[in-house]
Every structure is written in structure tokens, then in C-alpha cells.
Amino acid sequence: KDHGKGRYAAYDLELDRRSVQHAELGAELRQALGTHGQLHLVYQPIVTLPEGQITGVEALIRWQHPQRGLIPPSEFIPVAERTGLIVPLGRWIMREAAAQAAAWADDPATASITMSVNVSARQLREPGFPEELAAVLHETGLEPSRFTVEVTETAVFDSDAALTALRGIHRLGARVALDDFGTGHSSLGLLRTCPVDILKVDKSFVDGVTGTAEQAAIAISLIQITSTLRLAAVAEGVETAEQAEVLHRLGYRLAQGFYFSRPASPGQIYPLLTRAAHAQ
Ligand code: C2E
Ligand code: CA
Ligand code: CA
Ligand code: CA
Numbered sequence: 220k221d222h223g224k225g226r227y228a229a230y231d232l233e234l235d236r237r238s239v240q241h242a243e244l245g246a247e248l249r250q251a252l253g254t255h256g257q258l259h260l261v262y263q264p265i266v267t268l269p270e271g272q273i274t275g276v277e278a279l280i281r282w283q284h285p286q287r288g289l290i291p292p293s294e295f296i297p298v299a300e301r302t303g304l305i306v307p308l309g310r311w312i313m314r315e316a317a318a319q320a321a322a323w324a325d326d327p328a329t330a331s332i333t334m335s336v337n338v339s340a341r342q343l344r345e346p347g348f349p350e351e352l353a354a355v356l357h358e359t360g361l362e363p364s365r366f367t368v369e370v371t372e373t374a375v376f377d378s379d380a381a382l383t384a385l386r387g388i389h390r391l392g393a394r395v396a397l398d399d400f401g402t403g404h405s406s407l408g409l410l411r412t413c414p415v416d417i418l419k420v421d422k423s424f425v426d427g428v429t430g431t432a433e434q435a436a437i438a439i440s441l442i443q444i445t446s447t448l449r450l451a452a453v454a455e456g457v458e459t460a461e462q463a464e465v466l467h468r469l470g471y472r473l474a475q476g477f478y479f480s481r482p483a484s485p486g487q488i489y490p491l492l493t494r495a496a497h498a499q
Contacts, residue, residue, distance in 0.1 A: 245302040248295055251282060252307055258282055260315050261482035264491060265335070265453055265475045268467040273492055275333030277369065277475065278316040279482045280308075300341050309342035313355050317366060319485055321359040328493040335367040335396060340374035340381065349387025356391065363392035367417065371398045372405035375413055382413060389414045396453070401437055410448055418445050422456025425476075428465045435465075442470045 251257040262276035282290045299305040313336055320334035342348065356363050368388050375381040375397075385395050396417035397409075401424055410418070420441050427434035438454070445452040454466045457476030466474060480491060
């Protein structure tokens with residue numbers, strides 16, 4: 220009994236320590252948002268199978284903290300969501316990514332590239348999200364069809380506000396991708412009721428394609444469903460040539476992962492993009 224009590228106390232302490240850390244991180248994130256240079260975006264190519272030609276990129280945020288070093292988004296995005304900072308942060312991300320995409324669109328060598336941006340549940344449900352996206356597209360001059368909003372199925376599941384926002388995004392002519400598909404508490408019915416264009420098949424299922432029939436089953440089912448519903452599918456987290464080859468054989472036409480390219484700065488990405496344009 221006493222043992223159990225001790226464990227709970229330790230657990231509470233751990234919780235307290237973490238909430239203090241989160242509060243600190245929140246305050247520092249607020250500061251970083253107002254400072255130039257701590258936050259930046261990197262871009263990871265989305266490529267065709269089997270050619271490996273870049274059709275677009277996904278923007279991923281990075282926080283270079285002056286003392287703590289590089290903090291991964293998995294640590295500070297949840298804090299940003301809890302504190303509400305995700306709203307101004309998300310606004311900054313959307314603007315920055317759209318401006319980058321518009322710059323690439325103006326350059327004949329990179330003109331055909333699309334931009335995908337992660338939008339969290341809280342940001343999507345914020346009233347006026349589609350209007351904000353419309354303003355960003357207008358100000359940057361980016362063609363709406365070149366812009367994809369990536370949302371998780373959890374963000375749209377059971378939320379009328381999120382569904383309304385997705386319809387608004389579609390009305391602008393921008394695209395919607397369901398991220399990490401298969402990992403949340405979704406139902407396949409969501410694919411029919413929700414305005415969605417692209418399914419991003421989670422890495423956990425991609426990892427299975429070179430395994431047993433059971434391990435590969437979900438990746439196989441998902442490509443069949445997307446093809447029947449006329450959705451595009453992107454295989455996420457491809458790390459080996461063998462995975463790329465099997466995915467192609469299963470019918471996947473788009474992929475993303477370290478095997479093709481790690482997320483990189485616009486300067487590092489540019490030569491890859493122009494090479495893609497020349498190969499076309
Ligand atoms: P996500 O949207 O599923 O992004 C894909 C993550 O997988 C990225 O991690 C990417 O670097 C990583 N990845 C890509 N290819 C591979 C691979 O072959 N192997 C492995 N092991 N990993 C791969 P990252 O950049 O750390 O982002 C983690 C998550 O944080 C993202 O998952 C997304 O949910 C969130 N996130 C990142 N940037 C943003 C943002 O700008 N806004 C919002 N709201 N969330 C973001
Ligand atoms: Ca994503
Ligand atoms: Ca994902
Ligand atoms: Ca993920």
C-alpha cells in the first residue's frame with residue numbers, strides 16, 4: 220500500500236515538474252514568436268514513384284532555442300496548442316510557407332511545386348480560418364491549388380467547426396490532406412463525408428510493407444480505398460529503396476521520407492527542385 224502511495228506521489232511530482240517546464244516553454248515560445256530568427260521552416264520533398272521527381276514539399280517547423288538548442292516540434296507544438304499560441308504561430312507558419320511557395324512559383328525552374336502545411340486542430344477550429352488562408356493566398360499571390368492544408372483525422376473527427384473550415388478551404392480551391400491516416404480514432408466513413416483530396420498513409424503502415432502479409436495489409440487496403448474514392452495517397456516515412464519499390468508495386472504513386480530527402484532549408488532544396496523541373 221505504502222509503496223503504491225509513494226508511486227503516486229512521485230507521479231504527481233513528475234507532473235508538477237512537467238507543467239512548470241511547459242509553462243516555461245510556453246513563455247519562451249511567446250518570446251520566440253516576437254523575435255526574429257529562432258523559428259524557421261524546413262521543407263521535405265514529396266516525390267513520384269518510381270521516378271522520385273519532386274511534386275511538392277511539406278513545411279515543418281523548427282525552433283532553434285538560444286540556450287536549449289534545437290527543440291523538436293513534437294515538444295513545443297503540444298505546448299503551443301495548450302496555451303493557444305498555436306493560433307499566432309500557425310498564422311506565421313502559413314504566411315511563411317505560402318511566401319516561399321509563391322517565390323518558387325515565380326521561378327520557371329521551380330514553378331510546378333506545391334506546398335503542404337500542417338494545421339493543428341485548434342487552429343483549424345478558430346473562427347475565420349478559411350478567410351485567413353484566403354488573405355494569405357491573396358497577399359502572396361500563390362495559386363490556391365498549389366496549397367495543401369494537412370490535418371489529422373482526430374482534428375476533424377466529431378468536429379463540425381473543423382468540417383466547416385475544410386469546406387471553406389475547398390471553396391478557395393486549396394487542397395486538404397488527412398495526415399497520419401489510420402493512427403487516430405477515425406472511421407473510413409470520414410473519407411466520404413469529409414472534403415479531402417489526399418490521404419497521408421502513416422509511417423507505421425509504410426514500415427509494414429516489406430514485412431509479413433499481416434503487416435502489409437493496412438497499406439494495401441488504404442491504396443485500394445484511395446483509388447476507389449479517387450483520392451491521392453502519399454506514403455509517409457519511406458526510408459529504404461525496398462520500401463519504395465514495394466509501395467510502387469502496390470500502386471502508390473507518391474511518397475515522402477528520408478530515403479528521398481530529409482527536411483531541408485529552401486537553399487538546400489532549391490537545386491533538388493530545379494533538377495526535378497529539368498527532368499520533366
Ligand atoms: P508529420 O506532419 O507527420 O510530419 C512528418 C514527420 O516525420 C516530420 O517530423 C519529418 O521530419 C518526419 N519524417 C519524414 N520522413 C521520415 C522518415 O523517413 N523517417 C522518420 N523516422 N521520420 C521521417 P518533425 O518535423 O519532427 O515533425 C513532427 C510532427 O510535428 C509533424 O508530424 C507534425 O505533426 C508536427 N509539426 C511539424 N511542423 C509543424 C507545423 O508547422 N505546424 C503544426 N501544427 N505541426 C507541425
Ligand atoms: Ca504532416
Ligand atoms: Ca504525417
Ligand atoms: Ca506524424
